[in-house]
Amino acid sequence: MKRILTGITPSGYPHLGNYIGAIKPSLDLLDEKCESFLFIADLHAVIKVSDPSRLAELSNAIAIAWLASGLDPNKTSFYRQSDVPEITELAWLLSCITEKGLLNRAHAYKAAVDQNNESGKKEIDEGISLGLFSYPLLMASDILTPNATHVPVGKDQQQHLEITRDIAEKFNNKYGKFFNVPEAVIQNEKTVLGTDGRKMSKSYNNIIPLLSTEKELKKSVMKIVTNSQEPGEKKEWKNNTLFSIYSSFASDEKQEEMKNFFKDGIGWGDAKQKVFEELNLMLSPIREKFIEHSNNKKHIEEILKSGAEKVRAQTVPILKEVKKLVGINAL
Ligand code: ADP
Ligand code: TRP
Secondary structure, X not given: OEEXXXXXXXXXXXXXXXXXXXHHHHHHHXXXXXXXEEEEOHHHHOOOOXXXXXXXXXXXXXXXXXXXXXXXXXXXXXXXHHHOOXXXXXXXXXXXXXXXXXXXXXXXXXXXXXXXXXXXXXXXXXXXXXXXXXXXXXXXXXXXXXXXXXXEOOHHHHHHHHXXXXXXXXXXHHHOOOOOOOEEEOOOOOOOEXXXXXXXXXXXXXXXXXOOOHHHHHHHHHOOOOOOOOOOOXXXXXXXXXXXXHHOOOOHHHHHHHHXXXXXXXXXXXXXXXXXXXXXXXXXXXXXXXXXXXXXXXXXXXXXXXXXXHHHHHHHHHHHHHHHHXXXXXX
């Protein structure tokens, strides 16, 4: 049976990239024949979010994003990473068989080292926490604790999945086949661009929010970078940020229509209005549920607690087995 698992880090407000890259494909994958594990990676967020009240607020926002996007807590295990202690316990056991060199090659760590080198720091690891360094290891543990088989993620997470596969294989070779070697499920090869033309990311301040009022949504669409071409001039859709963002959610038919508007010299303001209208159509039902959930923290807390109980019914026995394999037994 397929065991589908994915998480989102509450390190910022959820955005269109998270929805297109992770939330929607995960929910689309679920059917009666699979088991699913969807969670809020709050332990990962501690690496980036230093303000405790902000972390709590962002965890709540990610929970609402999942629920408003259609997650049915009765049909899936929906939980908070920190409510499942087996994850951190397994992370330690995995760290004992993982070579440091594997994590040296992880993108986020390499980027932090490059930044130190560029700014002429003497110590290449200056300011880099052990948490950031072992981020991929904790992620491997998220995936292996409930022994997942399929992990829907955006393309930027592919390397983390490769690291997870390596770690699972290493464990299986050493202690006997126990873990599934999980596959990444990447539905959209294209990364959703942000309003400034870079990857849409919570870290870049370039997001189109998933949960917002109509007015805020419009404001963020109007911020998308364009060039100085006037209305009436033919516009190129290739390598155009506005078109690229549109293509991440609009149907093929709508995209063809937009290509024609570009060819006919649509003004940027009008083009943005069309992008906004189409996006608003897609996000309106999510907004309605967002408002419903916004005033009901207690209910969300209950859902998460019962999700943790559900997943722990599986992770507690798995950890017991793993410990036995490793040689940590009752005397
Ligand atoms: P961020 O980069 O904003 O911090 P996360 O790293 O928390 O986002 O990503 C959560 C999920 O959303 C991951 O599966 C990731 O691949 C996906 N994702 C994030 N940004 C994008 C994007 N711009 N396009 C497509 N998928 C994305
Ligand atoms: N690292 C992922 C991200 O930032 C979030 C995440 C944490 C995750 N644990 C996971 C995704 C396990 C899939 C599976 O996007």
